[in-house]
Amino acid sequence: MPQPSCCRVDYDALFDARDARRQLAAYRRDGPAAHTARLLRGLLREGVTGATLLDIGGGIGTVQHELLEAGAASAVDVDFSHPY
16 A cells, blocks of 8 residues: 655655765765764674675665675665665
């Protein structure tokens, strides 16, 4: 059953290409944001070597890039916003 138009979210409008470029530049310049860095530390403590990651709403891919670099075997990002 389709959602009524009043309930649909336009994720491309909420998370646009300009935001994606800005966030990617900040990640490249400064590394992961503080809350993402905390998440990554926890995951890395558990070990990720050979792991497979499914990141729903992964944005610019910070978690995927960091975990792949740390030894994860593969990563898939599912995001509703096309720019991300």
